[in-house]
Amino acid sequence: MTHTAAILGLMAVSFLLTVIWGEPMLRVLRHFRIGKRIRLEGPQRHFEKLGTPTMGGWIIVLPVALLALFFYATEIWGLTFLGREMLLPVVLMLAHALLGALDDWLGVRRNGQGLRARTKFVAQWALAGAAAWWLHAIYEAPPMYLPGIRLPVPLGWVYVPLSMLIIVGTSNAVNLTDGLDSLAGMVVSVAFAAYGGIALAQGDAALARFAFLVVGSVLGFLWFNAHPAQLFMGDTGSLALGATLGVVALMTGEWLVLPLIALIPLAETLSVMLQVAYFKATGGQRIFKMSPLHHHFELSGWSETQVVMRFWLVNLLSALIGVLIALA
Numbered sequence: 095m096t097h098t099a100a101i102l103g104l105m106a107v108s109f110l111l112t113v114i115w116g117e118p119m120l121r122v123l124r125h126f127r128i129g130k131r132i133r134l135e136g137p138q139r140h141f142e143k144l145g146t147p148t149m150g151g152w153i154i155v156l157p158v159a160l161l162a163l164f165f166y167a168t169e170i171w172g173l174t175f176l177g178r179e180m181l182l183p184v185v186l187m188l189a190h191a192l193l194g195a196l197d198d199w200l201g202v203r204r205n206g207q208g209l210r211a212r213t214k215f216v217a218q219w220a221l222a223g224a225a226a227w228w229l230h231a232i233y234e235a236p237p238m239y240l241p242g243i244r245l246p247v248p249l250g251w252v253y254v255p256l257s258m259l260i261i262v263g264t265s266n267a268v269n270l271t272d273g274l275d276s277l278a279g280m281v282v283s284v285a286f287a288a289y290g291g292i293a294l295a296q297g298d299a300a301l302a303r304f305a306f307l308v309v310g311s312v313l314g315f316l317w318f319n320a321h322p323a324q325l326f327m328g329d330t331g332s333l334a335l336g337a338t339l340g341v342v343a344l345m346t347g348e349w350l351v352l353p354l355i356a357l358i359p360l361a362e363t364l365s366v367m368l369q370v371a372y373f374k375a376t377g378g379q380r381i382f383k384m385s386p387l388h389h390h391f392e393l394s395g396w397s398e399t400q401v402v403m404r405f406w407l408v409n410l411l412s413a414l415i416g417v418l419i420a421l422a
Contacts, residue, residue: 097299101290104161104303105310111157112314116150120318120325123147128202146323149198151331153318154311155191159184161307179233180304183341186225190265190337193217194329208329218262221337226257229344236347242422246347260349261340267359268336269329270366270386274398275321277388280406281358282335283312288355288413289342295421301345308338321399354416358409362386 128149162184193214201208208214229235230253237249249256272278290305312335318325327335339356343349353360365387372381382390391401 097294097302100299101294101303101306104165104307105313108157108161108307108310109314111161112153112311113317115157116153116314116318116325119150119153120147123149123325128199146326148202148326148328149195149330150315150318150325151191151194151327151329151334153325154308154315154327154331155187155334157314158308158311159188162304165303179345180300182225182228182233183304183338183345186221186261186341187334187338189221190218191330191334193221194331194333197333198328198330215262218265218333218337219258222258222261222265223254225261225337225341226254229257229341230254233345235345238350239347239420241348241350241419257344260344260352261337263363264340264343264352264356264359265333265336267356267363268339269332270362271359271388272327272332273386274388274392274402275323276316276319277358277402277405278327278332278335279312279316279319280402281356281409282339283309283316284406284410284413285339285356286312286342288417289339289346289348291417292346292348292420293342296346298346301342305342308335321402348420351416351420354419355413356409357412358405362388365390 124147128147162180193209197208197214209217236246237253238247239245240247268278268282271281286305286308290302290309293299293305294302315325315327315331319327336359340349340352343352343355363386365382366385369380369382369385372379383393384390388401388405392398396404
């Protein structure tokens with residue numbers, strides 16, 4: 095079996111398993127009334143989403159974890175699908191999913207008040223620290239490749255805190271992007287496919303298979319998250335996917351192109367940072383009508399579908415550029 099056939103097969107299995115698992119998950123979430131809370135200052139049309147089941151990230155995380163563990167060191171037709179190195183992204187994804195699920199659950203039970211921001215942030219840094227140590231000491235990930243140059247650039251002790259920053263930053267960036275139907279899923283699927291392609295070009299078939307395993311599951315989630323969404327991923331999915339994307343980027347060594355491959359999450363994050371800084375500096379004035387950035391365009395008159403499709407197209411083009419630069 096060729097690598098391409100294996101990747102397509104894994105994507106298809108992951109997609110189908112997610113779609114099949116999604117309907118029972120929806121019934122469970124509705125039974126326990128785990129529904130979305132809406133920001134009062136947001137676009138008025140979002141109030142129709144009130145009560146839509148959240149914590150749907152489990153329908154992505156569980157199929158990926160189960161399939162990854164099933165294929166761990168398994169040989170089919172003489173081909174090893176996933177190796178020991180894939181345990182890191184799987185474990186990190188599950189850990190962030192649990193953290194996000196706790197935040198989602200408390201948010202539902204406390205009328206929108208989830209985990210304290212400081213508590214969640216500390217937990218994210220702790221998980222990122224463990225992952226960075228694993229990358230450096232066990233996986234021996236390449237420290238950094240300059241775009242188009244396959245020679246690793248040594249970073250020394252800087253690698254660990256820098257890796258932690260990338261994992262935490264990517265996790266929160268995807269979390270901020272998750273505000274409109276299908277937006278985070280469409281953007282993240284492109285990013286994982288881009289890094290899957292980079293890994294395949296590097297000869298790291300196991301990492302490529304894992305990345306496309308995630309792509310298949312995210313596409314399965316979009317079956318339920320397409321506008322009007324039946325289900326939201328919540329912090330359960332966004333934190334897990336963001337942190338895993340950061341780790342996959344670090345495992346390829348091509349993380350300098352991450353801002354291009356995940357351009358929309360980066361723009362969403364910068365919009366929040368600029369809004370907060372400008373608001374404090376000017377005593378209450380704003381740059382954007384509302385942050386994150388997708389809400390600004392909604393309040394400017396774009397429909398939700400227009401925002402999602404245009405943001406996805408921008409990220410798709412940017413990700414293609416990032417892949418071409420990395421493989422130049």
